[in-house]
Amino acid sequence: MKRAIILFALVLFTTSLSAQNSVRYKFQVRIPTVGIEVLEEAQFFEGGNFSIPDVVFNHPPFNELYEAVKGGTFYLDDNSIQQDLYMEITMEGLNPLTGALYQLFQEPLFLNLRIDVWELPDNYNGPYPPAFDPTSPFYFNPGTGLELRVNKTDAFFAFLNQIGISPDEDLGFAFITTTGFSGNDITSTDTPEYVSFKTNHLSKFGGGRGHIHDVVIENQTIILSPAKGYSGSSDTPRLKLFFSPTDSLILQWDRFITDPNMKFKFGSSSGNYNLGELSVSGQRKGFIPGGAPYNLSTGRYYGLITNSIHNTFDEIESDYNADPAGIEFSNEIQFIIEAQNAPIPTSPKGEINDATPIFQWDAIPGVPAYWLIVSSTPFTVVSLPNGDVSVQGANILWNYITDKTTVQYGEVNPNSPYNEQAQPLLSGNEYNYTILNLYDDQDISFASTVFSGAFAFTYVAPQQIEKPQLVEPADSSEFIGTNEILFKWDPVQNANNYTIYLYQRVQSFAGNDQQIDLPIWNSTTTNTSISYPAITTLSKGSYVWNVIATDNSGNGALSETYLFTYDIEMGSFRVQAVNTETGDNLLGFNVEANAVSGGVSPANPFIVTNSTSYVDSLVVGTYQFVGSKTGFYDSTVTAEIVANGQTNLTIYLRPYPSIVSGTVIDQNNSPVEGATVKFTNLLTSDENSVTTNSNGEFSATIPKGTYKVTVTKP
Known part of the structure; x- marks a missing residue:
């Protein structure tokens, strides 16, 4: 992917005048579909400076931009301003052809370091940022102004290499003016130690590589957001995976559509959209999948927007390759029409x-x-x-x-x-x-x-033995950072062994609020006591335990269940998953947290079903968070959980690039339900398997490669 940088795009907003000389600022990143994350907020003064901070940062594709400018310094000349200033420095993605904010991983894409500056009235107390007043003049003294000095670090040169700028170029002229920006009174300096950009008349300006305008978009041309719907009494639609047959399903996409041939096509397997279509225009479309004329029954469905006449992804992509100027298509989304009754x-x-x-x-x-x-x-x-x-x-x-x-x-x-x-x-x-x-x-x-x-x-068993009586820890005991917990119970006559079970009592499971005791450990012993390494395995929370005594015939008896609480220093985290192809938030993903320094690895994964983010707590330490979702490659993010704080995580999941679908039939040309179709990569030996549905159909998303395909039926 080609990417470029508008290294310094600045907009100034002004109000009334009075001589003061401080600058309040925020350094932040704008994450598509999520919003602003503030990395630092502070103040510096006229004649002073501040440096872009070194913080824990993991937001692809902004990582390279951040590493390139980290440590870069903003300088403000003495006596250069008439008012206090408020400044926001924002890393964001822009479409250079329109100047609009752009979704992640979509081309053409500028990685932009944007600076907005507001002059503030006397004794100003907020809000921040102030309201925009386009009639006010700019008040920066001629000959003085704001300078950004970016150090020539290894990360800086690595970034230049990635966006196609040679270090041998005069970097002061490498960042040329592009449409929509004014370059008046901008000076740039290229020294052996740093590149400097300075404005003498602070107006909106910036730059970028001209060749970005020639980028050819190679994949989808429309960004289709996940389906939305209404829940409960809410008047605002939210991301939704499950719909009842009478629910309205709302589609939204990234640009205004006027082509009368553009359709939303859908089907019951990924890559096949042969069940129906509806015309779309503008930027939004609502319909009732279970209503006329579609009358979709219970099941899982897949769809995309395209003006191709064909109904399979392979054919649509082939049409696009033959006519990239005329054929358009979006990413695929999915939705589920759920049955209104569960098994009895x-x-x-x-x-x-x-x-x-x-x-x-x-x-x-x-x-x-x-x-x-x-x-x-x-x-x-x-x-x-x-x-x-x-x-x-x-x-x-x-x-x-x-x-x-x-x-x-x-x-x-x-x-x-x-x-x-x-x-x-x-x-x-x-x-x-x-x-x-x-x-x-x-x-x-x-x-x-x-x-x-x-x-x-x-x-009811043919014969029974007595149930064990628990001794310690007593019911409702409390532990604070205890290294080991001793579990003890009275012996049972005729017992051959004992199995102890430990559960964590949680208040959220599979994305819903619910109190459930999840098993985290068990052990079988012939003794009547056992020690458990609490400090390395338990997080802050409530736990329950019990013991089963078993005789030689296999009959068992269960003790009562006792509760205890364990307290240890904790920090919270908020995690979300984002599709790298579209920048959309994902529903239905799992996150496994593995402690790498300090901390405690939970026995069970975090399951995120009905929302696009999940909040929970972990023992303080450093973790590897592994995100997974069907049809996507696993992705790992390393982050630190801090005491009494919240760590925000975004896991970027890359979808499998290839869709393979088909039908399995027997010698009588009848569809075979429940057959296993296995794809074996001939280079890596990796295997992927899917099962045919009642119509003998299957669809698999697998990495590119050469495969051996086998079909078996029990």
């Missing part, structure tokens, strides 16, 4: 004697997979005002993802995010479970919030 099980129910019962339910039309969750405690389902669902009180023993409608208790599915071995069912205990609709057979981020309720059964 036929078994198990009531009292059972089988320690590994079979769970069965009827299929929901259009739902490709299911998520079965079994809890040792009753739980309630509460509808929230925004339309989401809260599940409260669950203590998850076992869960399973499947595209079938039957599964035996205790089976292990590697596609489930929690694939610990199931705890044995205990005689006399009532168990509760529910089955959720899932619109991806490997990713619980696509779990629907439609519930059919919680269902119960009671297991």
Whole structure:
């Protein structure tokens, strides 16, 4: 990607006059679809200076620009201003052809360091920035002014190389004036140590490489934002993945469309848009997918905007390559029309004697997979005002993802995010479970919030043993930074061994507010006590524990459950995921936090389902945050969690560049449902697998390469 820099674009806004000499400033970055993040806010004085600070910074593609200008210094000549000033220094992306703010990773793109300056009236107390007054004159004395001096560091030369400027050029003239900027009274100096840009009459000015105007856009020409919809009683649409058949779906894109041939086309598999189309114009379009004339049924759908007559991504891209001046297309988005009911099980129910019962339910039309969750405690389902669902009180023993409608208790599915071995069912205990609709057979981020309720059964064993009595820590104990916690219980007659289970009690799960006890550790021993390394594994929060005693016949008995709290220095974080191709925020992604210095690695990933960002806390330390989402490469960001502060993280996920789709048929030309299609990269041996739907169709997003394709059917 070609990128250039408008190294110094300045706009001055003025008000009334009075001689004062201080400059209040903000140094910040403007992140598309997210907003402004302030990196430093301070003040300097006439005749003084300030340097661009060295801060923790990770916002591609601005990283290279920041490293190039970091340490650069702003100087203000003595007696050069008549008023106090307010200044904002903003890193942002611009389209040089229009001057408009531009989405990330879209060409043509200037990386811009923008400086806005306002003159302030006497005794001004805000707001910042002040209101713009275009009638006021500029009051900077002729012959003096503001200077930006950028040091010639290795990072600076690396950036020049990336944007195509030779270090042998006279850098004072390398940054030439472009349309929309005035170069009056700008002087530049190229020295062995630094490049200096100085204005004597502070007007709007800037520069950039002229060849940026010749950039050819190689991919999409329209940026289509993720679908939006209304939730609850809100009058404002928000990003939304799940829609009911009667919901309005709102499309928005980045520029005004007048072409009468432009359509939004959609289909039921990625890269195939053969189910329908609707005309689009302007910058927004709303429609009801489940209403006439589309009448879309339950399922997961994919769509894009194009003026091509064809209905597959490969054909549309081929049309564009043949006629890049005439054919346009956007990125692909997806939306889900969710079923309005969830499965109701036929078994198990009531009292059972089988320690590994079979769970069965009827299929929901259009739902490709299911998520079965079994809890040792009753739980309630509460509808929230925004339309989401809260599940409260669950203590998850076992869960399973499947595209079938039957599964035996205790089976292990590697596609489930929690694939610990199931705890044995205990005689006399009532168990509760529910089955959720899932619109991806490997990713619980696509779990629907439609519930059919919680269902119960009671297991009664042929023979029983006594349950263990817990000794320490006592119920509701408190620990502050304790190195080790000793768990202890009384012996049980005829017990062959004991298994202790430790859970973290959380208030948010899979993107919804819900109290759930998540398993984080278990251990089996023949002793009646065991030590646990708390300081290296526990974060601040609430925990519960219990013990199962098991005899030689495999019968078990569960103790009571005790609660304790653990307190340790914590810091919060806010994480979001952004599509590198479009700059759009992503829904339905997972984040794994791995401690690399200090800190504690959580046992479970953070799952972000119903929002574009997620806020939580971690033990103070340095972490690697690994973001993942189906159809995207994993991405890692390293960041420090600080005490009593919030660290803002953006994880940029790059989508797989290739879409492969097709249909599997048998010898009778009938579609084969449930077949596994495996793609093996002949160079790297990496494998990607997908499963055919009820029509025998499949679609996979995979990296470019040469593949061996095999199809199997159990």
